[in-house]
Amino acid sequence: MPEPLQIGVVVFPKVTQLDLTGPVQVFSSVPGARVHLIWKRIEPVPSDSVLVLTPTITFADCPQLDVICVPGGGGSDDMVNDEEMLDFLRRQAGAAKYITSVCTGSLVLGAAGLLQGYRATTHWSAMDHLAPFGAIPAKTRVCVDRNRVTGGGVTAGIDFALTLVSLLIDRQTAEAIQLRLEYNPAPPFNAGSPDTAPPEILAFMKERIAPFRQRRSEAIGRAAARLG
Template identity: 60%
Template sequence: MDDTKHQIGLILFPQLTQLDLTGPFEVLARLPDAQVHLIWKDLDPVLSDVGLRILPTTTFTDCPDLDVICIPGGPGMNDLLNDEEVLAFVRRQGANARFVTSVCTGALVLGAAGLLQGYKAATHWASMHFLESFGATPVNTRVCIDRNRITGGGVTAGIDFGLLLAEALSDRMTAEKIQLYMEYNPEPPFTAGSPDTAPPAVVSEFRSYAEGMLKRRGEAVAQAAQRLKETTSEQASFKQPLPR
């Protein structure tokens, strides 16, 4: 391992949305002074929500101290919200990382780990309302930067996120050269990329499709938020001075 390089870690998990991870990976792995790790509990292949197999490069146990920790999103993120092994790793790395970041619904994992309290944050539009459960202020934007918290919106926003993070870690010229190499100059063929511009029938169809998953997510968020509240209360009580 080259200790002179920025240590960047992206968490893998079953049923993640791969572009949440591979978008920023494509950008950040091209930084000349960065080493990017794909992290999970073990080194077995991880299957994305559409069947792409991705190999972790390190485990929670063996991962070095990170300068940047990033959590992608996806349907499988629901299970992470109350997975103490994952949350403990995120909290530990987030405590000392230069940047604590996410893409899409990965922001909810940061929230469940207690790392978004008092911060502005972005996430996928369909899950934006869950951020308040973790003490965060939702912001409807492609990339939200609040101090050292950088959160990307839904899926494709991970590329914008990656380029802005690349600039922060290096410089604008380097980030722009990566953008040019990628020919990242989007001209989407439809206007359905936002609920504000998509045809109402498309929005309705999506909501019906995602209803069950979002219901389960809401239940997981409520459980995680309650656990976080109880933990915060316990910590506050512990810090109270003893009576004389």
Template identity: 70%
Template sequence: MASPIRIGFVLFPNVTQLDFTGPLQVLSRVPGAEVHLIWKRIEPLTSDTVLTFLPTTTFADCPQLDVICVPGGAGADDAMLDEEILAFLRKQAASARYITSVCTGALVLGSAGLLKGYRAATHWSARSFLSRFGATLDTSRVCVDRNRVTGGGVTAGIDFALTLVSLMFDRKTAEMIQLGIEYNPAPPFDAGSPESAPVDVVSALTERAGGWKQREAKVARAAEKLGA
């Protein structure tokens, strides 16, 4: 790809910070990268932790992007219904080379009509909703379907970004970035997916995460609007 390579992350209140800071760390090291953090206004945005973020540009001022990425988090449930976000995504997607997401950001892409007829990955708690937007679930950690590249939940964002670099450039470039950030995961427990985690752990987390139960109604509204 020719320089500069314009990469943009669409932010929103209550974004899961690792959904985009993991990929941000990787993609900022891409040769010729010009990275944008995008929101409606230049104002501090809360994440799902104590961290806040300051966007670098607005929807109105953002240049045409080569790569557009939507992270996830609790705020993605409201982003699915935000017409300003959806309009921006549709406009950018018309010319972007790669249209991407991490975690439940896939639901936002879906709500914008950008995953219809595509395979996609998302956080395990949201897998059942992708079909509402005409997408086919892929349970891989990273799913590549033509120019749609989607990552699973949260930490999959680093794998997603390295995969994307290999597509934009080559494997060696991706491996150099991986080595530079010493991405050499060796988790202390085998509980990182619902398939491997103990059943009681999956049940306990599902019960504790009450916000997930509200997602279904918002997905239904978003799918209805998309269909209309």
């Protein structure tokens, strides 16, 4: 009997829960897969919403993973300079089949030195932060470059996970999971991208997130400098 696929998703304070819960729902439907939620300690971890997440395993006890996935969110600004997180990712990346992320989780992969020379995507507001880590920004919903698979912002995590299942298993399995989840999006508005959102909505959002982008820029600067 083949060994089960070991799929690990890291959690951290102020993670965007949908970055994580979308892919976890998909991965949990993969026959025989073991899905781990990983953090430094087994303790409740606050997300960026009302949901609190409970890790299932620690960095120290985590087995070698076939897939390591880093979600994003405001907390990723802290993780890009968190040596314990970055060391864990580097150790796992050595033998993992796929090294992956959703949203600004790609910045954490970058800070660990795992995206140098790879195409990658992230949330639209963080796209200019990939280059300092030697990554090649790709403005796509899902980006596959060899064994690096990255998803765009938040809701792209479901697209990312289905794409990854098609690579890990096959397309039929991915399509069956998509049907099980009735993942058939038909958004009520065409405002989900800076390319399609009304100009006044885009301007409003840019103004609203400006302080957060400044904080992120400072964190990325420190992380890129430490990476060398």
